[in-house]
Amino acid sequence: CFNAWLNMAGIVSLQDSAVERRDVSWTRPEAVTSISPHTLGQVSEAMVLDSQCGVLVHKRSLQNIPYRKVQQLFAKHIKAVGHKTLSPYFRDENIDFFYLSKSDVYLVAAHPAPDTDTAISVVVYLDFLHRLHDVLKDCIGTVNEPYVAVNRMLVFELLDKMLNAGYSVVSSYADMKANLTFEPIRPKIVPQDEIASRFFGIYTADKSRAHSGSSQSKHKSPNSVYLNIVEGLSAVLGPHGEVSSSELWGKLTLISTLERPLPILIQLSPDLVIRTSGTAQGQVAGATHIENPSFHPCVDTSQLGSNRLLRVFPPADQTRLMIYTLSDSACINIPVLVVPSLVPVDGSRDQNLHLRLINQAESHATASYIRVKVKLPHCVSSVATTKHGEQTAQSSNFVPAEKFVEWEVKRSEGGSEAAITFRLILNTDKSLELADIGPISVAFNLTNFSASGLVVKVARVEEHTDPTSPTHECYFGVSTKAASYTVRTDNTKESPLS
Template sequence: MISQFFVLSQRGDNIVFRDYRGEVPKGSAEIFFRKVKFWKEDGEGDAPPVFNLDGVNYFHVKVVGLLFVATTRINASPSLVLELLQRIARVIKDYLGVLNEDSLRRNFVLVYELLDEVIDFGYVQTTSTEVLKSYVFNEPIVVDAARLPPLGPASIFVQGSKRMPGTAVTKSVVANEPGGRKREEIFVDIIEKISVTFSSSGYILTSEIDGTIQMKSYLTGNPEIRLALNEDLSIGRGGRSIYDYSSSSGGGTVILDDCNFHESVHLENFDIDRTLVLVPPEGEFPVMNYRMTQEFKPPFRINALIEEAGSLKAEVILKVRAEFASSITANTIMIQMPLPTFTTRVSFELEPGAVGNTTDFKEANKRLEWSLKKIVGGSEHTLRARLTFSQESHGNIVKEAGPVSMTFTIPMYNASRLQVKYLQIAKKSNTYNPYRWVRYVTQANSYVARL
């Protein structure tokens, strides 16, 4: 049970506000934003997703730069409320096509209508896009997606030399194409977030993959779909290692620790031929979530070294090598390394001919930042940084710095080697042939190398 729901912009502007029970003061949105803002300024990092202030519990998630917030005075389940906020964001995106501040402001009437159907007097009624289509009939005011900056992994999927259509993630489930027709198509995204920790000598200490098979359907009549995965897919620890230096695009044994499925998935044939049968609801939903802690080939190797170079000076050498095929390119790479607190100045030296690299020293929090626009598979990149200190280090300088962390996005690559072998849609007629898109992306969740 929640008392209020509101959406704030990055500036703290109140875009959407709904008070369901009148138990929490009206100024809660301003109180929340000030608390979150000062939490960051006080050097404690981002505010936690759940916190209590003056007897009010605040729950929030950040979606494409917007803060979705719920408040309550009762001791509600945090996981329940956070999941509700994510589902509300997904429903709004399904209806508007594009989720951002501009689309929310233009469609505020439709958004409030959706909120009134999703929540009644603080109690959740439904978060299913398909169910809501029976009650909410208004079409959205479409925001031109061409003017929007790319958001998230879905904007950079490429299949060979053919870019996915721009409507892939910006189309409403209720709005028709020009001319009143609806384009029949379905998107299946295999999105993996990987966590790896390397020791100072380069060995893998921990490795984990959190993956999801996400589906977005624009098929009329909800036809039955058959989704086939790797035939030798194994669920549960079998004690085997699948550490293999072959390309991740190949098949091979895939061993998942555990997984769960959407309620619409029928698993009668799953144990026999690893085929998922489902009648997909309209909108976006996770077909399958999975986790893997078996060894896998990490996409990047990071080597980091820091050593003293005379009085009040030290040198940092960072090397990054892409361990995937040269046909694959990683995007939006950012490497960060905390430096000793007495560092006053940093000078950088990149490789000759380096393109698309930017370096920076964040003096406020003593952090080195190195960003690369792209890294082609098989390539290696090196950065040298010369540090100047305000005082001598009386201890081990290695203990004063690090660890090195890295974020990245790699389209059309997945570390687990889980694959969709085929996507079969039940035919309504001989001429029925909807578009099918299967896409892969790997992102860093926690990619860390110790010094």
């Protein structure tokens, strides 16, 4: 653990022997005589926050601070003075905070403050955060919000290893890779000027759709409002579709091309239940839930609780109006299932790995470019593939050096199912079990679907009664993408993400 590393590394031992030089002898300052290896290096919580202090990844190690209190206090200080003014170490409500600001994320560590006469070493904690940043950069390539969000499960696992498994002295992902379950995902960042791509799930690689969508956007974009909800879904599923754990983050974004600034009224889901760490409100059956939302300063939330209404006076161009999370698996809709099965081949030692891809969303929702990656055991020497259904809509690939197969389905309508069979050609007579396969990672982008159920029902632009004023149009979009989506075949339960 982090404590064990401090004892082992000797950072706080500070032996009583003097450091001799030719003319000067060093003696221990009286202020550090109270530093104890037992208390100095403990980290109660570590987290990665986005630029608006929304939680991307949160690991609680010692469970000795109330849930979400660290995030709330840190957000209060950042919003009050900004990170350029806020000290990298501060204390509030008997909690010591240490943080680094990198790109558009904050790396934060916290621990209950010791007695006022007990010394602490800020350097030790900041060194831990620098090591964490080095490992993340080495692992996912770029330490920013999109890369952390798509690798949430991996980042959570890294935090767990560094806090609880003695890896806090490590500064390289290579030293930890063998002990990690998840692999890094390098997302493709969509260009910011492509409104159709960002708001309606149109892939730029699809030339005909992109051209058509962009023409429509250009025609309607003057004096218009584009509202979009994007959710990133992380889930760990069992081999039969059972949910071991799931959570999501979401954001409501607006693009305004109004000729002059005007207030905009946004009606959200009428059954919306908002849960925060400061309230005891539980789950409401059949309702839409979100947790701990935070809002842009241009958003008036005075009618949110009573009427589920937001009043926005947006600046020009793009604005992220709201970010939120949801960690209650019972309130999250799981749209895509991958169900694996392993069947022996008669008269052979080979095995058939059969994969079913099930889109559980409603028929109007469409999943695009679903990618299924299956880790195979070393006894698999080659793979033969049998595709079921439309051949042109799917492709597969076997990578012998890394022992995995990939299956890509270009399009999947809600309520549909696709299947593929991989014949695993084995180089051993040893029997192969389904638990030897995997984990299976899944990536997808699902348009017209919200895993939380949150949607924009109605939006309108407030304006004075003026017959000469132009008509304003409002367009809506909603999509869910796989942030970290894994199928485990060994029937083990994953730890919660915080």
